Amino acid sequence: MIQPVLSPLFLCRRLTPTLPTLFRVRTIQSPQRPQSTMSAVEESKRAAAKVAVGNHYPKDARWVGIGSGTTIVYVVEAIKALGVDTSATKYVPTGYQSKQLIISAGLTAVEFDTMPLGTVLDVAFDGADEVDEDLNCIKGGGACLFQEKIVAMQAKEFICVADHRKLQPRLLTNWKAIPIEVAPIAAHRVISKLKELGSIDPTIRASASAKEGPLKTDQGFFIIDAPFKSMLIKADIEAGQDGNGKDGVWAVDVLARKIKEIVGVLEVGIFHGQTGPQATIAGGIGGQRPVATYFGMADGSVTVRKAE
Numbered sequence: 510m511i512q513p514v515l516s517p518l519f520l521c522r523r524l525t526p527t528l529p530t531l532f533r534v535r536t537i538q539s540p541q542r543p544q545s546t547m548s549a550v551e552e553s554k555r556a557a558a559k560v561a562v563g564n565h566y567p568k569d570a571r572w573v574g575i576g577s578g579t580t581i582v583y584v585v586e587a588i589k590a591l592g593v594d595t596s597a598t599k600y601v602p603t604g605y606q607s608k609q610l611i612i613s614a615g616l617t618a619v620e621f622d623t624m625p626l627g628t629v630l631d632v633a634f635d636g637a638d639e640v641d642e643d644l645n646c647i648k649g650g651g652a653c654l655f656q657e658k659i660v661a662m663q664a665k666e667f668i669c670v671a672d673h674r675k676l677q678p679r680l681l682t683n684w685k686a687i688p689i690e691v692a693p694i695a696a697h698r699v700i701s702k703l704k705e706l707g708s709i710d711p712t713i714r715a716s717a718s719a720k721e722g723p724l725k726t727d728q729g730f731f732i733i734d735a736p737f738k739s740m741l742i743k744a745d746i747e748a749g750q751d752g753n754g755k756d757g758v759w760a761v762d763v764l765a766r767k768i769k770e771i772v773g774v775l776e777v778g779i780f781h782g783q784t785g786p787q788a789t790i791a792g793g794i795g796g797q798r799p800v801a802t803y804f805g806m807a808d809g810s811v812t813v814r815k816a817e
């Protein structure tokens with residue numbers, strides 16, 4: 510069995526979700542679970558990554574976005590296992606961990622800001638902290654959400670890979686807070702504004718070591734984790750629910766926009782709106798909502814949720 514190129518334990522962090530309920534999903538593969546000492550969750554990430562890469566890695570890929578987190582390690586492993594010629598392919602990282610992962614795998618890392626003007630990535634792969642029925646995602650558990658978003662939005666399609674704990678009907682079902690990257694000087698002001706929007710006790714994320722103070726992102730910014738009530742999906746709005754913050758309940762798009770409008774916010778860890786192909790049809794580039802999310806299930810199968 511091929512080993513991951515970097516240990517999934519490479520990352521710091523975080524909030525740990527529990528098992529989700531399942532609904533309206535399609536099982537597309539039931540691989541035999543290999544004998545190994547890996548935990549079932551790690552095996553499920555690996556299985557999902559293998560199917561996602563098999564279905565979406567372009568044969569002649571020139572530019573590929575590589576996200577951050579523990580699951581993306583298996584995506585890189587699956588790319589290597591394809592055995593294709595990667596010598597002409599550039600891999601665009603979403604932060605420090607991601608760049609080290611690419612380099613350790615013997616692939617060519619090219620920073621986002623050194624890509625030639627107008628470059629469009631063939632595909633971007635990344636993990637998520639939670640994914641709802643509409644394929645909106647919460648990201649930023651590993652504090653890389655800003656670079657993850659610009660990379661996803663520069664790709665023809667964004668493919669998400671996750672384990673079964675991330676599969677939920679609505680965002681903030683299991684994962685309790687929205688990660689928001691903010692300028693340190695504005696952090697307290699942003700917290701006040703988030704409370705006005707109904708967030709219950711938003712907090713600045715601390716470093717692993719208390720003496721280091723707040724965690725700093727790759728941009729030198731802070732992360733605020735803002736708990737809100739579970740967010741509404743399209744079906745809820747179509748069924749007549751109000752998604753405008755009444756009683757602290759928001760529709761995903763509305764809340765994401767409200768938070769982004771707060772001065773001092775660099776980026777919000779909600780990936781929503783257009784998919785890459787929708788953006789292309791509208792005459793733009795990229796989209797932050799995945800076209801498909803692959804979930805490694807507890808029984809060793811892989812389930813895919815696809816955007817309409």
Ligand SMILES: O=C(CO)[C@H](O)[C@H](O)COP(=O)(O)O
Pocket residue numbers: 576577578579580581635636637638647648649650651652653654657
């Ligand atoms: O958004 C992210 C980092 O900012 C990660 O993609 C997300 O936290 C998922 O991580 P993992 O694969 O370790 O569960």
